[in-house]
Amino acid sequence: MEGILHRPGLVETLRLEGRGDGMITGTDTMDQVAAAIAGCTLCPLSLSRTRTVPGEGPVPSALLFIGEAPGKKEDETGRPFVGRAGQILTDLLSRCGLSREEVFITSIVKCRPPGNRAPRRDEIAACMPYLEAQIALLSPRVLVPMGRFATVTVFGMYGLPFPSFGEVRGRGHGVRDQRSGREMTIVPVYHPAVITHNPPARRDLEEDFRKLAGVIRTSPGSRK
Numbered sequence: 001m002e003g004i005l006h007r008p009g010l011v012e013t014l015r016l017e018g019r020g021d022g023m024i025t026g027t028d029t030m031d032q033v034a035a036a037i038a039g040c041t042l043c044p045l046s047l048s049r050t051r052t053v054p055g056e057g058p059v060p061s062a063l064l065f066i067g068e069a070p071g072k073k074e075d076e077t078g079r080p081f082v083g084r085a086g087q088i089l090t091d092l093l094s095r096c097g098l099s100r101e102e103v104f105i106t107s108i109v110k111c112r113p114p115g116n117r118a119p120r121r122d123e124i125a126a127c128m129p130y131l132e133a134q135i136a137l138l139s140p141r142v143l144v145p146m147g148r149f150a151t152v153t154v155f156g157m158y159g160l161p162f163p164s165f166g167e168v169r170g171r172g173h174g175v176r177d178q179r180s181g182r183e184m185t186i187v188p189v190y191h192p193a194v195i196t197h198n199p200p201a202r203r204d205l206e207e208d209f210r211k212l213a214g215v216i217r218t219s220p221g222s223r224k
Contacts, residue, residue: 030059033133037110042126045111051078055106055134063098063216064140065089067107067191068149069119075112080105088192092206096213104138106131108153118149141219143184144212147191154186170211185219187212
């Protein structure tokens with residue numbers, strides 16, 4: 001599949017307003033990115049959060065899973081996908097022959113929106129440099145946005161058209177990072193939480209992950 005060039009990001013050098021050192025550079029470690037997130041006051045979510053949730057997993061990581069935003073349990077613990085949706089995700093990964101320890105899991109925004117509402121545009125904009133920095137550090141071969149919201153955001157990062165979630169989910173979409181020339185595949189899937197409020201969607205969710213497993217097996221540089 002012909003890759004689409006990723007526009008140059010803000011990772012190389014980016015000045016952030018707010019507390020902390022306020023600088024993300026191309027030489028930062030994941031711990032430094034997490035520290036920048038912990039001190040971030042760029043949007044109102046910093047006023048209501050209990051903890052920031054930068055994400056967790058190996059660095060680098062061939063597989064990057066991206067959710068929408070932390071929920072109540074994540075806000076309490078500072079860890080991604082530890083509630084009911086996290087249990088479902090762990091099971092789905094197991095069916096793909098993977099454990100949580102083998103993948104990096106994060107979200108579009110790193111603080112819980114009040115009442116679990118959808119993140120707003122200014123909140124997404126404040127967090128985008130952190131996600132870009134994480135992608136640069138992880139060098140993933142496969143990006144897995146979970147749910148429509150995360151998919152729209154990730155597709156926007158790479159200039160991919162988004163006709164509808166139904167048309168793009170469960171399929172591989174090739175992109176190429178303009179800075180490194182590294183090819184990546186984006187595979188949108190349903191968010192694991194979908195079956196907590198819509199149990200019949202389990203079949204579609206499991207089918208998405210079966211298709212994802214096939215992409216992972218054929219992706220250069222990923223575990224076979």
